[in-house]
Amino acid sequence: MTAGTPPAEIDITVALVRQLLQAQHPDLAGLPLEIAGEGWDNVMVRLGEDLVLRLPRRNVADQLLRNEQRWLPELAPRLPLPVPVPLRTGVPGEGYPYVWSVLRWIEGETADLTPPDASEAPVLAGFLKALHQTAPDEAPSSEVRGCPLGNRLENIERRMAVLAAETHAITPAIRQAWRAGLAAPIDLPRLWVAGDVHARNVLVRNGRFAAFIDWGDICAGDPASDLASIWGLFESADARRAAIDAYGMSEATLARARG
Numbered sequence: 001m002t003a004g005t006p007p008a009e010i011d012i013t014v015a016l017v018r019q020l021l022q023a024q025h026p027d028l029a030g031l032p033l034e035i036a037g038e039g040w041d042n043v044m045v046r047l048g049e050d051l052v053l054r055l056p057r058r059n060v061a062d063q064l065l066r067n068e069q070r071w072l073p074e075l076a077p078r079l080p081l082p083v084p085v086p087l088r089t090g091v092p093g094e095g096y097p098y099v100w101s102v103l104r105w106i107e108g109e110t111a112d113l114t115p116p117d118a119s120e121a122p123v124l125a126g127f128l129k130a131l132h133q134t135a136p137d138e139a140p141s142s143e144v145r146g147c148p149l150g151n152r153l154e155n156i157e158r159r160m161a162v163l164a165a166e167t168h169a170i171t172p173a174i175r176q177a178w179r180a181g182l183a184a185p186i187d188l189p190r191l192w193v194a195g196d197v198h199a200r201n202v203l204v205r206n207g208r209f210a211a212f213i214d215w216g217d218i219c220a221g222d223p224a225s226d227l228a229s230i231w232g233l234f235e236s237a238d239a240r241r242a243a244i245d246a247y248g249m250s251e252a253t254l255a256r257a258r259g
């Protein structure tokens with residue numbers, strides 16, 4: 001669990017998970033269980049060798065998981081890399097108040113620990129291009145993901161001020177990119193957006209992308225928020241340029257993504 005993670009609103013234990021399985025998926029209840037990790041919104045519990053359970057640890061995550069359950073099965077077939085499509089779903093019970101999912105376990109290390117090779121830049125672009133298609137009217141929306149950068153103005157500038165006071169990270173080039181992103185118009189319709197493409201939500205194996213995980217923030221909006229991952233996942237300027245060229249974005253979209 002990373003620093004700053006909000007406290008859990010329910011204690012998820014192996015015993016509780018076993019009870020949920022016995023009540024709703026008894027054919028899985030005899031498999032070994034092990035807490036695999038705890039993130040911002042969910043707890044992951046390994047189930048046997050091939051499966052993992054995803055259970056919300058906070059109230060806000062319940063609807064986010066419902067969005068995953070509703071939309072990932074429709075989106076996954078057109079995506080060129082694996083995503084954690086729910087194999088089975090669970091409902092509140094045994095004192096646990098949220099929906100939950102059973103997923104396939106995907107091997108790999110998160111990209112913050114094992115960065116992708118620079119040669120994977122076009123692969124990232126291809127994955128995002130396949131995802132960024134017109135979303136239906138009923139697709140979820142978000143005020144913080146896939147939204148205009150102006151919606152985040154106060155929050156981002158407060159954080160930049162803290163960094164500027166404590167470090168040398170906020171350079172003139174960064175300030176210029178931020179201003180350019182704010183000024184750039186949104187020149188695209190509402191497209192599907194993953195919403196949280198960062199290094200801890202990307203799995204890598206042998207230098208290659210293995211999967212894109214954690215789709216709780218999936219929504220319709222501006223894909224520039226996903227495209228910002230080009231800078232988060234690749235250090236090399238050449239790799240970043242390769243991803244930008246492979247995706248084929250407008251100057252306005254590039255400015256919003258860089259901002």
